[in-house]
Amino acid sequence: MTWGGLQGIQVFNKNYPHDPNDKNYKERERIFARINAEKLGSQYGVVSSVGTSCKK
Numbered sequence: 001m002t003w004g005g006l007q008g009i010q011v012f013n014k015n016y017p018h019d020p021n022d023k024n025y026k027e028r029e030r031i032f033a034r035i036n037a038e039k040l041g042s043q044y045g046v047v048s049s050v051g052t053s054c055k056k
Helices: 010-015 025-040
Strands: none
């Protein structure tokens, strides 16, 4: 979740480039899936939210 606030900065893009051929690409996809699942409060792809959603 920490990467959620850092996803647009240089260090994130350096460590997790948007390049399917990079060794960390799957980790990048996992990070984005976790962020989206928690934001939505539901399943995103194969990732489910862990916490309880806030009432909207």
